[in-house]
Amino acid sequence: MAVINIMEDIVKERLELFLKDSECCKCEMCKGDMLAFALNSLKPKYVNSKKGELFGRLDSGKYQNNIDIDIAVAKAIEIVSSSPHRG
Numbered sequence: 283m284a285v286i287n288i289m290e291d292i293v294k295e296r297l298e299l300f301l302k303d304s305e306c307c308k309c310e311m312c313k314g315d316m317l318a319f320a321l322n323s324l325k326p327k328y329v330n331s332k333k334g335e336l337f338g339r340l341d342s343g344k345y346q347n348n349i350d351i352d353i354a355v356a357k358a359i360e361i362v363s364s365s366p367h368r369g
């Protein structure tokens with residue numbers, strides 16, 4: 283049995299999109315920090331990984347244009363890019 287957090291994929295997608303228009307550092311360390319920051323500020327959405335492919339996709343449609351996700355991603359970029367490569 284395994285579960286996956288479908289928010290991970292959605293946030294990753296939004297992050298890549300936002301970073302295209304951003305001047306900030308896009309190294310793996312900064313992107314990882316941004317992803318973690320955004321995911322920590324959002325409610326996780328777990329699905330059974332067996333059904334995940336089907337339900338996850340149906341469900342993710344509901345979240346794709348979610349303003350909360352966009353705000354969390356924008357904020358994560360802002361905070362991480364103000365002190366890049368920390369740690």
Ligand SMILES: [Zn+2]
Nearest residue numbers: 307309312367
């Ligand atoms: Zn960096």
